[in-house]
Amino acid sequence: MPVESLGSRSWRCALLAAGVLLAGAAGAARAAQPALLVGTAWYPEQWPQSRWAKDLELMQAAHLDVVRVGEFAWSTMEPREGVYDFTWLDRAIAQAARHHIYVVIGTPTAAPPAWLTSKYPDTLRVDEDGRRDEHGNRQQFSFSSPRYRELARQIASRLAARYGHNPDVIGWQIDNELGPPSFDAETRRQFHAWLQRKYGTIANLNRRWTTAYWSETYDRFDEIPMHSKDENPGLLLEFMRFVSDTWASYAANQVSAIRAHADPRQFITTNTLGWGSQFDQQVMHRQLDMAAWDEYVPDGHFAWLEQAVQHDLVRGYKNADFWVMETQPAFVNWWPVNSALPPYAMRELAWQAVGHGANAVLYWQWRSALNGQEQYHGTLLGPDGTPVPAYGVVRGIAADMARAAAALAGTSPRSEVAMLQSYDSRWAIDLQRHQADFRVVKEFGAFYAPLERYAQSVDVISPDAPLGRYRLVVAPALNVLSAAQARHLADYVRAGGHLVLGPRSGMKDADDALWPQRQPGPLASLLGGRVEEYYALDSSVPLAGVLGSGQAAVWAEALSAHDPDTQVLMRYGKSNGWLDGKAAVITRKVGKGSITYIGAWLDPALMQNVLDDFLRAAHVTPLIPGVSESVEVCQRVGAGRRVWILINHGDDAHTIRLPSPAMPVLAGDADATTASVTLAPHSVHVLETPLK
Ligand code: GLA
DSSP states (O other): OOHHHHHOHHHHHHHHHTSOOEEOTTSOEEOOOOSSEEEEEOOGGGSOHHHHHHHHHHHHHTTOOEEEEOTTOHHHHOSBTTBOOOHHHHHHHHHHHHTTOEEEEEOSTTSOOHHHHHHOGGGBOBOTTSOBOOBTBSOOBOTTOHHHHHHHHHHHHHHHHHHTTOTTEEEEEOSSSOOOOOOSHHHHHHHHHHHHHHHSSHHHHHHHTTTTGGGOOOSSGGGOOOOSSSSOHHHHHHHHHHHHHHHHHHHHHHHHHHHTTSOTTSEEEOEEOTTOOSSOHHHHHTTOSSEEEEEOOTTSOOOHHHHHHHHHHHHHHHTSOEEEEEEOSSOOSSSSSOOOOOHHHHHHHHHHHHHTTEEEEEESOSBOOSSSTTTTSOOSBOTTSSBOHHHHHHHHHHHHHHHHHHHHTTOBOOOSEEEEOOHHHHHHHHHTOSSTTOOHHHHHHHHHHHHHHHHSOEEEEOTTSOOTTOSEEEETTOOBOOHHHHHHHHHHHHTTOEEEEOTTTTOBOTTSOBOTTOTTGGGHHHHTEEEEEEEEOSSOEEEEETTEEEEEEEEEEEEEEOSTTEEEEEEEOSSSSSSTTOEEEEEEEETTEEEEEEOEEEOHHHHHHHHHHHHHHTTOOOSSTTOOTTEEEEEEEETTEEEEEEEEOSSSOEEEEEEEEEEEOSTTSOSSOEEEEEEOTTOEEEEEEEOO
16 A cells, blocks of 8 residues: 555544544533543642633643543542532533543542541551551551441442443543552451462461471461561562452452443553552453553653663553553652653653553643642642643643544554563562662663663563563563463473573572572473572673673572583683683573573673574564664554654664655654654654555
């Protein structure tokens, strides 16, 4: 198909206009919801209703399509127990609709009202030191409290009954940034019941946790302590899994209340924290329709790879597109120095999110409450109700996104490379770092950066996810490897896949107990080699081999190869005596596939060399070859189109030759297909081309 016949903007506009028409609350006909939305967190309850029209006018003028409301408004929705007032929310939603602004409702359960806390102090959270929380902040509830859950269910039900069929309400956010567990007596009772369900008998638990160690042997489940540190590793890992299940059931309580009333077209999500590890997002997201996260760059220094990996992580919760539910208008208020993102970085940040699969970007927040804990946070309006400088930047971003929405409709990122991220492994390492600098997120990033730079698209998925469509799968530190996961990975390799394991992989079983085979545990026989010993490093160690040479730091493992087919690719040079001359990287071909073990945390240049080699061997090709390291290439594919989002994060201009001619989508670009693009410093280009 000639490019011209695809890319006509007027064709797309006509299609949009002819799309599904929704009747707005005000009775006005509305165009179909755009595929890409820009919005803001709006708190109408903090302002007189006479002000709302002005707010909405300013939002519309900034091309905003969506507001998230309600997530802290419980005391306004239910000022006294059982006395509800939603009339203000009815009006806010109807008024927003008149300005063509959709609404996402947050259930208000992260901020219970004072009457609730006073009447039901048993709903309050208790911290690990036994201190019961008080009113005055937020998240002061206990996630396991049956009474709190009942109250939360009631308010969620009321909201869903009222707005579950409202055409202007497009989705629901459960609570807000779920996270801190409670250590109260009820939670402990539930922990014991959870353990009993899982282990059946106390003898089974004693065996799997090796409780003979330090006379930890238990006679009854209710003797088991509940802590997040300084305990048996088996207990600590199970506590985190219990916390994950408890947060998931906390959310499920509201999800089911909403589903009972809501139209299936309304999504249910919750806003998460990127790298946060307070619970397992894979467990949480089984029941949600869509993933969403709150993206902040608290120091204002945008490092594109550090943000990119988190988008990919969040996309992996559902293996689908997601939303950025919150991001900062220039700066936050919760960092030691809340330095502002430059205007160009706000634009790069927003488009990067879209490039990695976000279908909405919402700014937190519209306008600061005149009082309240977050007076210094970045906003779009000032306290006088008129725009601050970030408003203009967001307006520009939103205008461009409105223009690009039709091109991006029905498209998503697609990757040939996957990285495995396991909460079990992350917790297990964090609980026993052995080398204080072994930060799992940093080590993950050390593998991610070269993969993303080369392949320009990486999925970050669970070790249990289907792997068949990936040419290369990399697990940077898969410390906890269950027998089932090992079988899953071995099947992938035997079917022709290429698997690369990083240091500390395959050390523990699902109970956080050491695998007796040594690392990588049940994969050692497939690898035809193993880890002889691990070493925490306080200085770097040289290594060299067919993949180049360089340094290892923080962690190094001495490997051995037992199988005649297992090849040593790199060896350590002279170092601590234990590592001298020992294998550092080994690999074994298995049919058309392969399994490789990298035993050390490599320096960035060597890591790039090594991973480039595996990428090439696995026949992974860059989306657009030969681009500078400061240029980010994102691609979304679908609906017969390929859309490139090219972001120059650097200070120099770059010209990029496209693999096929494409039509620029954003304003200011030529309205004709082009075979190459010149990216000015810190510029963004969006281009579409037919999928061949
Ligand atoms: C979080 C919360 C918001 C707000 C912002 C400030 O993301 O969800 O309510 O406090 O932080 O950055």
